[in-house]
Amino acid sequence: xLSRQTAVQNRAVQNCHAWGSFKAVNHCLELxxxxxxxxxxxxxxxxxxxxxxTADALGRKSQFHNRFAALCAEVCETCExxxxxxxxxxxxVRACRTCAECCRQVSRSDHREVLETASRMxxxxx
Amino acid sequence: xLSRQTAVQNRAVQNCHAWGSFKAVNHCLELxxxxxxxxxxxxxxxxxxxxxxTADALGRKSQFHNRFAALCAEVCETCExxxxxxxxxxxxVRACRTCAECCRQVSRSDHREVLETASRMxxxxx
Amino acid sequence: xLSRQTAVQNRAVQNCHAWGSFKAVNHCLELxxxxxxxxxxxxxxxxxxxxxxTADALGRKSQFHNRFAALCAEVCETCExxxxxxxxxxxxVRACRTCAECCRQVSRSDHREVLETASRMxxxxx
Amino acid sequence: xLSRQTAVQNRAVQNCHAWGSFKAVNHCLELxxxxxxxxxxxxxxxxxxxxxxTADALGRKSQFHNRFAALCAEVCETCExxxxxxxxxxxxVRACRTCAECCRQVSRSDHREVLETASRMxxxxx
Numbered sequence: 001x002l003s004r005q006t007a008v009q010n011r012a013v014q015n016c017h018a019w020g021s022f023k024a025v026n027h028c029l030e031l032x033x034x035x036x037x038x039x040x041x042x043x044x045x046x047x048x049x050x051x052x053x054t055a056d057a058l059g060r061k062s063q064f065h066n067r068f069a070a071l072c073a074e075v076c077e078t079c080e081x082x083x084x085x086x087x088x089x090x091x092x093v094r095a096c097r098t099c100a101e102c103c104r105q106v107s108r109s110d111h112r113e114v115l116e117t118a119s120r121m122x123x124x125x126x
Numbered sequence: 127x128l129s130r131q132t133a134v135q136n137r138a139v140q141n142c143h144a145w146g147s148f149k150a151v152n153h154c155l156e157l158x159x160x161x162x163x164x165x166x167x168x169x170x171x172x173x174x175x176x177x178x179x180t181a182d183a184l185g186r187k188s189q190f191h192n193r194f195a196a197l198c199a200e201v202c203e204t205c206e207x208x209x210x211x212x213x214x215x216x217x218x219v220r221a222c223r224t225c226a227e228c229c230r231q232v233s234r235s236d237h238r239e240v241l242e243t244a245s246r247m248x249x250x251x252x
Numbered sequence: 253x254l255s256r257q258t259a260v261q262n263r264a265v266q267n268c269h270a271w272g273s274f275k276a277v278n279h280c281l282e283l284x285x286x287x288x289x290x291x292x293x294x295x296x297x298x299x300x301x302x303x304x305x306t307a308d309a310l311g312r313k314s315q316f317h318n319r320f321a322a323l324c325a326e327v328c329e330t331c332e333x334x335x336x337x338x339x340x341x342x343x344x345v346r347a348c349r350t351c352a353e354c355c356r357q358v359s360r361s362d363h364r365e366v367l368e369t370a371s372r373m374x375x376x377x378x
Numbered sequence: 379x380l381s382r383q384t385a386v387q388n389r390a391v392q393n394c395h396a397w398g399s400f401k402a403v404n405h406c407l408e409l410x411x412x413x414x415x416x417x418x419x420x421x422x423x424x425x426x427x428x429x430x431x432t433a434d435a436l437g438r439k440s441q442f443h444n445r446f447a448a449l450c451a452e453v454c455e456t457c458e459x460x461x462x463x464x465x466x467x468x469x470x471v472r473a474c475r476t477c478a479e480c481c482r483q484v485s486r487s488d489h490r491e492v493l494e495t496a497s498r499m500x501x502x503x504x
Contacts, residue, residue: 018181018185021182022186025186025187025416025423026185026186030416032414036407036410036414038403038404038408039315041407042312042314043315045312045403046309049308049309050305053305055144056147056301057298059148059151059152060148060151060294060297060298062298064298064327071323078315151294155293156290158288164277164278165441168439168440171277172438172442186423189421189424189456190424190456194449197445197446204442270437273438274437274438277437277438277439278437278439307396308399311399311404312399312400312403312404313403
């Protein structure tokens with residue numbers, strides 16, 4: 001049961017990486033103006049890269065999973081607000097919000113439980 | 127329709143990254159012996175890292191998508207054979223095979239078509 | 253002058269990534285036994301991946317540079333201790349220690365100063 | 379001696395990653411106009427990401443080192459030309475050129491020799 005929960009959490013983190021990388025280049029850069037402001041793109045790239053890192057770290061049962069997840073939640077929340085204020089970023093807003101919620105849960109999870117679960121856990125995309 | 131096909135292809139590549147990273151550390155290293163041979167783990171890490179790179183490159187409509195996909199297919203096929211010969215690696219065998227097939231398709235795809243599709247395409251996990 | 257300091261700091265972070273990735277596969281896996289314990293390799297991989305992420309984030313003048321650097325310092329210190337206790341890991345011990353020190357400095361740096369400097373800063377390897 | 383040559387080659391690849399990531403966000407995006415065209419930034423990101431992947435793969439003595447290096451050389455040469463045509467990209471032009479030359483050498487190197495060398499080789503930044 002937690003195994004299922006963990007898989008759902010991991011998938012939310014990977015999903016946020018995918019939307020962030022995709023939208024930064026194919027949407028923000030192409031729209032230009034405010035969407036292409038360096039500071040917005042830096043935040044999108046921070047968020048996408050941290051999600052990729054975090055998903056991998058959770059997948060390998062990192063002893064720092066709580067810490068990584070807490071930081072990932074914080075960056076996703078910041079990115080969510082920036083995307084919401086900018087407009088035309090609904091996919092990213094949703095992906096960031098879901099990822100942040102999942103990361104908050106992971107950040108409060110018990111270490112032993114996570115490690116035990118991780119052994120039985122399939123990658124998030126199954 | 128192609129858009130849907132492209133999303134399925136991207137997802138197969140990300141899935142192969144997820145299984146490779148996950149199994150290398152949580153299965154191969156823990157089983158030890160032949161599964162933990164450096165050359166097998168190098169191949170698993172090559173495969174996982176190349177899949178992550180390729181999925182991102184396809185997502186950003188890279189002009190080199192055919193080249194990257196062709197190389198990714200080759201590495202996945204090699205990894206698939208190594209995992210099959212080793213045994214107890216069914217998940218990885220399957221993920222590598224599906225990824226290799228998808229990458230072969232991408233490697234033969236028409237550039238213009240891919241670029242047009244990419245604009246409308248959602249990340250693979252949706 | 254600070255520009256020079258920042259370049260030195262970035263370089264220490266990239267250097268730690270390089271040593272971690274290199275030694276995990278070419279030294280720890282090949283030595284086997286305690287060096288190839290999953291938990292040690294997870295820590296090496298955590299450390300190497302976080303250093304790569306942090307170096308890129310510092311390079312792109314991330315607004316979260318203090319936070320990322322603080323976390324990177326913490327992981328490097330943990331990895332340093334684990335490598336020291338294990339023995340035959342002098343290169344990694346040294347790379348982790350230097351990286352942790354530099355990241356501590358970055359984590360205390362003033363935001364405005366970093367952003368100004370970043371504009372003039374060459375990548376760390378020059 | 380070859381060990382030294384290999385370290386120099388690896389360093390050129392990492393250096394190209396560092397310059398590409400750094401300049402894409404801190405120079406091209408901030409200059410705007412032609413420098414911020416999506417297709418130019420895609421190429422910069424392709425080049426930077428492939429260099430990071432290739433440097434890691436060479437570092438772990440990948441059996442595909444020739445193939446990865448050959449592809450990396452090709453992408454770097456394309457990026458070099460694009461940057462040269464654009465202007466104000468001298469650092470990137472130089473980093474791409476040096477990296478492409480080193481990757482060409484690696485792509486022709488003998489497998490056995492590389493593997494033997496890799497064992498004695500320090501990461502590129504020392």
